[in-house]
Amino acid sequence: MQTFAIEALSWPKQGADLRRQVRDLVAEHVHPANPADLTNCWAVADPKFSRTLGQAGLLGMTWPKEYGGHERSPLERYIVLEELLAAGAPVGAHWIADRQTGTLLLRYGHEEERRRWVPGMARGEIYACIGLSEPNAGSDLAAVRTTARRDGDGWVLDGQKVWTTNAHNAHVMIALIRSEEGSERNAGLSQFIIPMDAPGLTVRPIYDLTGGHDFNEVFFDGVRLPATALLGVEGEGWKQATAELSLERSGPERYLSCLTLLTELIRAVGPSPSDSIRTLIGQLVSETWTLRLMSASVAAQIAQGQDPALEATIVKDLGNSFEQAMPALIQAAVETDLASDAALPIMLGHLLQVSPSFSLRGGTREILKGIIARGLGLR
Amino acid sequence: MNEQQHMLTEMVDGLFAGLGPSATIEKNWPQIEELGLTTLLLPEADGGFGGSWQDALIVFRLSGYHALSLPVPEAVIAARLASGCGLQGRGTIASRSDGRLEGGRFTGTVHGAVQSAGAAYIVAPATDGGSIVLSTEGAQRKPANNLAGEGRDVWAFDGASAFAVTEDVFELGAFARVAQIAGGLDAALGMSVSYANDRKQFGRPLAKFQAVQQSLATFAGEAAAANCAAMGLAQALDRGNADYEVAAAKLRANRAVGVGTSSAHQAHGAIGFTKEYDLHPITRRLWSARSEFGGDSHWATVLGGKVITAGAHRFWADLTALTD
Numbered sequence: 253m254q255t256f257a258i259e260a261l262s263w264p265k266q267g268a269d270l271r272r273q274v275r276d277l278v279a280e281h282v283h284p285a286n287p288a289d290l291t292n293c294w295a296v297a298d299p300k301f302s303r304t305l306g307q308a309g310l311l312g313m314t315w316p317k318e319y320g321g322h323e324r325s326p327l328e329r330y331i332v333l334e335e336l337l338a339a340g341a342p343v344g345a346h347w348i349a350d351r352q353t354g355t356l357l358l359r360y361g362h363e364e365e366r367r368r369w370v371p372g373m374a375r376g377e378i379y380a381c382i383g384l385s386e387p388n389a390g391s392d393l394a395a396v397r398t399t400a401r402r403d404g405d406g407w408v409l410d411g412q413k414v415w416t417t418n419a420h421n422a423h424v425m426i427a428l429i430r431s432e433e434g435s436e437r438n439a440g441l442s443q444f445i446i447p448m449d450a451p452g453l454t455v456r457p458i459y460d461l462t463g464g465h466d467f468n469e470v471f472f473d474g475v476r477l478p479a480t481a482l483l484g485v486e487g488e489g490w491k492q493a494t495a496e497l498s499l500e501r502s503g504p505e506r507y508l509s510c511l512t513l514l515t516e517l518i519r520a521v522g523p524s525p526s527d528s529i530r531t532l533i534g535q536l537v538s539e540t541w542t543l544r545l546m547s548a549s550v551a552a553q554i555a556q557g558q559d560p561a562l563e564a565t566i567v568k569d570l571g572n573s574f575e576q577a578m579p580a581l582i583q584a585a586v587e588t589d590l591a592s593d594a595a596l597p598i599m600l601g602h603l604l605q606v607s608p609s610f611s612l613r614g615g616t617r618e619i620l621k622g623i624i625a626r627g628l629g630l631r
Numbered sequence: 632m633n634e635q636q637h638m639l640t641e642m643v644d645g646l647f648a649g650l651g652p653s654a655t656i657e658k659n660w661p662q663i664e665e666l667g668l669t670t671l672l673l674p675e676a677d678g679g680f681g682g683s684w685q686d687a688l689i690v691f692r693l694s695g696y697h698a699l700s701l702p703v704p705e706a707v708i709a710a711r712l713a714s715g716c717g718l719q720g721r722g723t724i725a726s727r728s729d730g731r732l733e734g735g736r737f738t739g740t741v742h743g744a745v746q747s748a749g750a751a752y753i754v755a756p757a758t759d760g761g762s763i764v765l766s767t768e769g770a771q772r773k774p775a776n777n778l779a780g781e782g783r784d785v786w787a788f789d790g791a792s793a794f795a796v797t798e799d800v801f802e803l804g805a806f807a808r809v810a811q812i813a814g815g816l817d818a819a820l821g822m823s824v825s826y827a828n829d830r831k832q833f834g835r836p837l838a839k840f841q842a843v844q845q846s847l848a849t850f851a852g853e854a855a856a857a858n859c860a861a862m863g864l865a866q867a868l869d870r871g872n873a874d875y876e877v878a879a880a881k882l883r884a885n886r887a888v889g890v891g892t893s894s895a896h897q898a899h900g901a902i903g904f905t906k907e908y909d910l911h912p913i914t915r916r917l918w919s920a921r922s923e924f925g926g927d928s929h930w931a932t933v934l935g936g937k938v939i940t941a942g943a944h945r946f947w948a949d950l951t952a953l954t955d
Contacts (some may be wrong), residue, residue: 546855
């Protein structure tokens with residue numbers, strides 16, 4: 253039995269050049285006024301920085317040139333992602349579009365919709381959100397009730413999504429919607445691509461416990477969509493959406509949200525910290541090194557056209573557990589005045605408050621462990 | 632895996648499955664010799680397999696998976712390090728030496744010599760880096776055992792002929808334990824999953840209980856981490872320098888032992904705690920492996936020290952430079 257399929261990983265030869273390009277760009281552009289913005293940075297939106305990345309050819313990297321992409325390899329893209337996250341760059345605006353919406357449109361979208369959205373995503377100008385959760389469909393996603401009803405050639409949407417990250421910055425949403433009246437559970441669902449400025453669509457903010465604005469409620473009140481808005485095959489929405497989850501779950505953002513905190517810890521404690529801090533740093537670095545291999549290995553398997561769903565789920569669960577544990581471990585090891593305006597306490601204080609969300613977003617820990625258990629053959 | 636590695640896996644898996652924890656050196660070592668397994672890392676020109684560290688990972692991991700009671704990884708590493716010394720017979724490795732090496736003669740003690748009764752030579756870490764290869768002729772062995780009842784002997788040498796080699800046997804011993812932990816955890820996980828599917832309580836299999844599912848899912852993550860750490864370390868050894876990776880990998884694998892063994896025993900209930908049941912040959916080896924060739928604190932201090940000395944601005948750059 254080998255739970256986690258792992259092959260020796262070969263990194264792209266031009267990796268070091270690519271890293272240098274990203275590091276130069278970060279050095280020039282990433283200087284947030286508040287050090288808290290360096291943490292959990294894939295929730296920090298900065299459209300100007302997103303456009304800068306687009307101009308540098310660092311978005312839509314694996315997409316065809318025909319749609320504004322750059323036809324680079326998935327591992328080259330992986331290098332860019334990990335560099336941006338490790339530096340705490342504000343990648344929130346474009347993150348979802350670049351990670352999955354563009355890819356999904358290219359895979360399943362009508363040609364008109366691809367032309368309309370994908371090139372802007374690659375330029376860092378068009379942002380996206382994902383419409384999955386609803387008030388009574390959280391972990392139990394198959395309970396979605398938002399409906400799409402046929403209307404001539406097109407569709408009319410009614411219902412509500414919730415916990416929709418980035419809806420307030422997004423130009424477009426891909427949503428999982430019940431398209432067959434009277435259907436139950438995961439049958440009769442379809443995916444639709446929805447412009448966020450469509451008449452009848454409203455976005456309301458939900459503020460998190462820090463007062464931050466990351467997620468939203470999205471209401472559909474007779475939203476009309478053309479026939480081209482159906483993504484892929486009618487009724488196959490569940491299969492398409494769950495396949496998308498491998499993309500959503502396996503990325504380096506699932507373990508790197510707190511890396512800047514570790515870097516700041518190393519800086520703050522200086523060259524001769526206590527033995528306990530030295531061993532804590534060793535332990536956190538060991539975990540980071542291992543998770544990087546695991547995460548990149550999944551990326552490589554996806555690049556080869558495999559669907560390492562179990563591996564991706566394991567990486568997300570381990571990654572989330574690690575990045576969630578880190579702030580508390582550091583708080584326990586270092587005497588800190590959380591009211592101080594030094595970088596370490598500011599970053600630590602922010603992460604202590606937002607890290608509970610790490611094992612909620614993209615599938616709760618309990619759901620992930622259930623998926624892993626099934627993958628192990630527990631019947 | 633390439634085709635040769637598939638063949639190696641198949642051959643070694645079958646052999647080790649048959650030998651398992653009850654094999655003895657007296658009875659079964661000839662089977663290892665017959666296959667030429669101890670020459671795995673010797674160049675083909677010298678009659679070896681010409682294998683890589685990634686090939687070694689396959690063999691070492693399977694020795695952990697099957698709780699093999701023969702010192703195969705140790706003999707493979709010893710043969711590689713002693714290849715220029717002109718020594719014959721089975722070699723093994725040790726985890727520490729105390730003493731003086733002068734003019735090709737060593738006087739002092741060697742600790743943690745793995746199943747060294749009858750060994751022709753021992754490769755031990757030198758006190759100032761690198762390793763020393765010691766012939767056991769005329770030396771005194773004081774037997775000692777690890778938790779699994781395997782020899783971890785102490786030797787006294789008095790002016791024994793010794794060869795200094797530059798490779799660090801402590802690092803390579805740590806690699807062997809990482810690989811064995813990876814295999815052992817996968818084996819214990821497999822047993823736990825089967826047991827949870829078969830054993831019924833309250834009218835249904837244990838596998839139906841969410842608490843059991845969650846515990847074994849956590850275990851699976853730890854087994855996965857240990858296996859990935861082992862692969863990352865093998866790749867680093869093949870690249871030629873693994874000082875950083877050995878610390879990171881052994882520490883990660885050590886931590887996985889804690890979660891994995893407790894989860895495996897919890898899933899098995901009381902039966903897993905008995906002498907007759909086959910879980911303890913795996914878990915007792917895992918508990919031993921966690922301490923051998925560097926415990927958590929040792930490697931955390933080494934790795935933390937490296938990162939702190941380099942400074943915060945080098946942390947991510949150094950980590951990524953390992954693979955670029």
